[in-house]
Amino acid sequence: MHRFANPTRFFRISNAILPVAAAGFAVLTVLGLYYGLIASPADYQQGDTVRIMYIHVPAAYMAVMIYAVIAGASASVLIWKHPLAEITARAAAPVGLAFTFLCLATGSLWGKPMWGTWWVWDARLTSVLILFFLYIGYMTLANAFDEPGRASKPAAILALVGVVNLPIIKFSVDWWNTLHQPAALIRLDGPTIAPEMLTPLFLMMGSFTCFFILVLGLRMRSEYAAARLRNAMSRGVTTPDGVPNGPVGREPAA
């Protein structure tokens, strides 16, 4: 077992990336808000509610992408047992959950004025709701055991099984009748959105991506420290003041 093996390289890389991600997030957010709220026109059908798209679509994109990151990391947990894979998946999950919530909530706020309803049980909305519950299930399972390493395998398997939901989300608007509009961005014949609206959309997608990288880096450092603490705690060694104490690095028999 080489879990929590030498983290020096990870810390060196994350220390280099985090300031770049923070700067990118700040710049892209300011530009995205300017183009999204001020310098772009209202839609000829939807009026100003189209501006909800600049939050809703990037949030949906992140919800799906972060799940793909968790699934990739989970595959790496099962196949290569890479030291940072489980830490990556655990660190990414709450961020994905937050963006899925944001996607559902902004979709609801967009649905009321445009469709006349906050919610409808159609394929797109339901499959994203399932994604929301998959995140909750993954996080619950990953934290279900006190013994370190015990949850790695079941959580990774759950994450991989949930991957079938991703193509269902993507193609739900083509496979079933739905109130949700069809794909307008990622399609073979190119986006069908006006360029003035594509600018803020891409800026906000970039902003959310930088935000994810930033928060992922912070949470990975946090998870790394937490994993060391859990390892020490599981050996039951604590100092009188409650601080876990004991040799770090010795793995309990897996």
Added chain:
Amino acid sequence: MSAFFEMGGHAVYIWPCYALAAAVMVYLLVGSVSAMRRNEAMAKALDVSRRPRSEGGANTRIAGGSADA
């Protein structure tokens, strides 16, 4: 300026979207930073409290062996 805030009569739907996004992202960022500081401080305390006990611990740690066997 007030036309900007009215958002063509849809202010009640549009501004909550942006406010919610801001709230969720601030919560994530602040929560992540404070959790990282807390966990790293505790892990550091662990290192400090461990050091005087086993001088030779550092070597056995790299080798992956058992320090207290």
